[in-house]
Amino acid sequence: MKPCKRIEIVIEAPLAQRLAVRLRQLGAPGFTLIPDVRGAGDRGERRADELSGDSSNCLILIACDDQATVDRILEAVRPLLSSSGGVCLVSDALWLRH
Amino acid sequence: MKPCKRIEIVIEAPLAQRLAVRLRQLGAPGFTLIPDVRGAGDRGERRADELSGDSSNCLILIACDDQATVDRILEAVRPLLSSSGGVCLVSDALWLRH
Amino acid sequence: MKPCKRIEIVIEAPLAQRLAVRLRQLGAPGFTLIPDVRGAGDRGERRADELSGDSSNCLILIACDDQATVDRILEAVRPLLSSSGGVCLVSDALWLRH
Amino acid sequence: MSAFLGNLGSPPLLFFFLGVMAVVVRSDLEIPGQVAKALSLYLLFAIGFKGGVALAESSIDSGMLLTLLAAMLLSAGIPVYAFFLMRRRMSTADAAAIAATYGSVSAVTFVTAAGYLDIQGVGWSGYLVAAMALMESPAIIVGILLYNHYGNRGSASASLFSWKQLVNESLFNASVFLILGSMCIGWITGSAGMNQVEPLVKGLFLGLLCLFLLDMGIVAARRFRDSRQAADGLAAGQPLRLMLAAAVGMPLLNAALGLGVAWLLGLSEGNALLFTVLVASGSYIAVPAAMRLALPEANPGTYLTMSLAITFPFNLLIGIPAYHAVIRWLL
């Protein structure tokens, strides 16, 4: 079991798709993406509705054991949250090495 | 990065819909809801099956940096869990402010 | 509120279905399974695509307050991760008793 | 006898069996959830539209209005007798939930009966569709009133429950709304409208009913299996024997009631069958959804298993042709 950071990001689907691509460039060892997530926050409600041009959220989960990479990811996420809303949480976890 | 509580609630879909509405009234700054989640616990299996009247679970995630609000939310959730089952976990996290 | 471990496992859908069955045998008090989760890691991208034989991931969440059970679960998960890939994270949380 | 075999040998029923078989042999066959939901919306849309067009071609008379009134009264009245019957063997909450279940109706049973009549070449009137929509809700309200009067109040989810919302939801729940709406549109546009949508509304009806019943077979059999597996856990409902007796007894009692009223109203063969099927069927979508919020103490392992896994197949396989035979004999 190796200590690591557990980064959790909720952002709008169109941004999430591109963020996923960017994550690899930033050196994330991997990520998991939960699509079609609803939510509400400062910018009102978000629900999945492809027809309406409204877009739902995605939840991206990243386990990362390298602090420098964590910082790079957070720096990349911060401006997205400012301009388009969302949430990013960081917590501690143990990563089961196999 | 601001310390906050990460509240995670798994309850049946029909309750989750209404809990989401209630959350705003309780002062939650926002929430994220993952629909169509399966699971099993004391009350047997739950799967998504709209036709059968069986209902799936939802997972609700709330980041909250105000302890009083956290307590209010937990008080509202507790009776739901007693009567209809489910799980509520609280953990610590850092919230990326933007 | 009772302290517990929060186990989070991301593995391929066909394995997840069977792991869910196994979990009960290992004494897990319950579990929550999020289906159709995308992701990427060492083994490349995974997306939901039932037609193609490609399989998506599932995210399994287990709250468990008994350390012996936690260990049994982790031992069961470890070989799955080695052979088929995925991620398993363990963190601390408080479980709202009702 | 031949009516039974004819019914059992029709493609829709055989696909229902196939779904049951899929669960028995543990096949992973499954209609994706959203598609199954869409199929059920399609059936409501089609039957509503057809009913509306049929209505446009007839005239509204007092017999029609009487039938609608009788349907609503039955939906509100059945829960009362069912509640007191059930309370002798079950908790107040379970009894109230079962009462609401059997006062309300199953749209799929109705649609299947309509398909059965189409295959048999027996006509039926459009206003029966309205009867179905009117019967969904009263039972829910009566069931909860009974519980509030005879049970201990202050249930836990009560914090999320409000009467106003409940009434709104039972009046405008998706299936009631879609079927009534489609009926109105069919009624407004008449046969000119039907010409535009005929290949969808009529052409595909029986084929899509097959696929839908395939899924219902899976869903019903799965619930039956689950209820047996849960026999010793918290999830368990009442003993299986009691559930079986109640879930076959209720539709038979109600069918008798329905047949009697249909006879008093002087309904035609097809209309009498549809009316009886409505009264005899039990809800497994609208009622359970309402019960989860209003009566969380009631165990879905009891009321939902009864209506979905026992009464529904019973009506489909035995009830419809049996009621039909009785109607033929009465007429």
Place this chain on the structure above:
Amino acid sequence: MSAFLGNLGSPPLLFFFLGVMAVVVRSDLEIPGQVAKALSLYLLFAIGFKGGVALAESSIDSGMLLTLLAAMLLSAGIPVYAFFLMRRRMSTADAAAIAATYGSVSAVTFVTAAGYLDIQGVGWSGYLVAAMALMESPAIIVGILLYNHYGNRGSASASLFSWKQLVNESLFNASVFLILGSMCIGWITGSAGMNQVEPLVKGLFLGLLCLFLLDMGIVAARRFRDSRQAADGLAAGQPLRLMLAAAVGMPLLNAALGLGVAWLLGLSEGNALLFTVLVASGSYIAVPAAMRLALPEANPGTYLTMSLAITFPFNLLIGIPAYHAVIRWLL
């Protein structure tokens, strides 16, 4: 007048109303997301294929090419005047997003207009389908160029935004690609191909359009309601009155433009209507998706609410028959 009533009384429009009603009475009726998406793909496939087959039966002439050119020019030109008009009352970002919205088109409005013509028995030519596809993208690019020139650059999501990707996405977005592709296949296989797929492409068209517009009614009404509820939060867009004025004014102005050009091009009755409808409609799928990435400062509560919740129903209910009446009067 009777054209209006005839249009309002057709099943597709009535189902649109039914969807709006569902939101008004707070019914939980909803077409599952993936099925709604599939319905929209079906409509593009069907209209594309039909257009292609029609094209195979005519010959390519200069009038056709001129029409396509005019369509593209309008899609690129409208954003320019719209931008300066809107900037007088709104932020540069909002003005640019609205400009792009109204330069681009709504495929569903086009499909509904085609269905309207089919019901009315008025013919139209296949190449209009190509015109629709060509009009989706230019407006997006012009809108962003305008913003980059007149607004403050360096927007936050810019890190995820690249021109190359944007151009690729607007040229090959799902709806443009599917409609052009189906058109080519219809054109290659001609009436022999049509024979193979006719029951799907033609038989089910109006029926599935009904179900799709039912969902569009829900979606549009929901957005209208949300935009009113958000009136004081961060999510709020412009004041409702301003939005209403702009969202009815833009299609009227553009329809006038479209009618003029259609008249200059000498288009037939059906073609002129489709052309006008394209010019008058506003995008609510492709443009908002692009704006979220390229112009995150623009508020979807403004531009999306305008095109989806106001302009779309306006064109559907009033625009199509009104433009048709004018065309009839002009011809």
Place this chain on the structure above:
Amino acid sequence: MSAFLGNLGSPPLLFFFLGVMAVVVRSDLEIPGQVAKALSLYLLFAIGFKGGVALAESSIDSGMLLTLLAAMLLSAGIPVYAFFLMRRRMSTADAAAIAATYGSVSAVTFVTAAGYLDIQGVGWSGYLVAAMALMESPAIIVGILLYNHYGNRGSASASLFSWKQLVNESLFNASVFLILGSMCIGWITGSAGMNQVEPLVKGLFLGLLCLFLLDMGIVAARRFRDSRQAADGLAAGQPLRLMLAAAVGMPLLNAALGLGVAWLLGLSEGNALLFTVLVASGSYIAVPAAMRLALPEANPGTYLTMSLAITFPFNLLIGIPAYHAVIRWLL
């Protein structure tokens, strides 16, 4: 030659190309997952039902039973030779997985071939549908037996793997179960049943096949692209050239085998083609699912890429008309 062009110019094949193109130009076109799944269930249902009805109109004879026996033997036998052939260049696990893949069948290739025959106006017999269902499973079991004998046992996921479950799953997997079940129902209800479901089962068949192949084009092209991108990561399979050679060689070898057996059995033109196509096709749903559990050491980047991204399009575009040409020449 004209058979090739005729095949390539048919709407279903052109839609497959369109799907491939969508991936090439990086369009975001995609059929929603549940709808794609539903389309595949529809095709199995329709082909099964048609086969059953055809069966009801013929009589069961020894030639039929011999064909079914031959089909099963080929499905069990092909993996043996394929395994030893592949093991010369690949790991034991990969060789076993490929062996199972090519012993088993692709239902979609079969359905497309049936559609091809329908378009060409060539008849075929219902029992071929049963042959398809019987060929899915034996190869899986033989493949795993081979691995257990020649490879190192004790694989990691073995804890989740049980023979009993595997056998059950391969016998009753969704596609086998649905196709056999629909065939039985078609056989029981005969042409009376067909009358009820004809608009769905026959009318929409080719149209929905187009939409399904559109999605298969996307899915196959995406996997081809991914396998090339992964060329240096852990996810990489075998070198592309080896995979190409094997994935074109296997269907050709197996087609030769199938043609020979079909000739010995004296099958008619249509039946011989379907039989050959079955033998020549490779599984990309049932086998990979089983391999993931039973042989996690085998790399889906190899066996799945081969069957889905190379063999499937090869059979679709070249194989079917080529085998047909040979059969015509042999007869």
